Ligand SMILES: O=C(O)CCC(=O)C(=O)O
């Protein structure tokens with residue numbers, strides 16, 4: 544760019560669009576410098592754009608800051624039975640210390656459940672599990688559901704639910720994997736397993752590079768199966784019944800059975816079961 548730089552309307556619109564798309568001011572400033580902007584002018588241009596509007600009209604919830612060794616956790620300290628993470632009413636139905644398990648009522652509305660099922664149903668494929676002998680994933684008889692993953696913030700409803708989960712569990716949206724949706728037909732199940740990645744497995748190394756360990760899981764029930772399909776915790780003989788809109792949360796501060804977070808989806812005995820799972824990583828999931 545020449546030394547006689549000035550701010551045109553087009554340039555102003557470009558800056559507005561970048562900020563609107565979530566580019567940070569610092570990143571934008573660096574990009575402007577590397578494409579030849581004079582530092583003073585770049586700074587002046589950014590100062591003229593004081594507020595970056597979010598791309599989606601979501602409630603503005605501050606992103607939590609994560610400390611090492613800390614796991615996702617709802618604010619239950621003052622014994623409230625109703626939480627309002629993003630203005631939506633979430634009931635606290637049960638809280639267990641070891642393993643750390645919290646059951647929520649009404650985390651999702653009926654409409655949110657139905658919208659997620661409708662969007663997922665056209666994209667289902669047989670579920671796989673992390674391969675134990677090779678890299679990647681494989682079909683496994685212990686997991687007879689069908690599933691799919693949404694991208695983070697893929698749609699308005701997905702983004703709204705992710706913002707609610709982040710505020711509820713005090714964990715940044717960016718540390719969450721994309722929502723996974725599973726459908727279990729009658730007879731299908733997910734045998735007991737841990738959600739953390741076994742550091743001894745060959746495939747874990749690459750997985751752990753994308754945001755570190757999983758430290759928490761939220762399983763949201765998108766329908767109510769007629770019979771069966773509870774989320775079970777065999778170590779403590781706890782069964783959480785699948786009820787549309789409700790959710791079970793559990794956390795694990797280390798990738799070890801001592802966390803007592805062995806859990807599974809019991810066989811569906813009658814009807815179908817649909818869940819959406821949000822896994823939370825230690826760091827930013829990329
Ligand atoms: O279906 C369930 O109840 C459990 C699902 C689960 O364990 C998972 O998605 O990791």
Ligand SMILES: [Fe+2]
Pocket residue numbers: 736737738760806
């Ligand atoms: Fe699981």
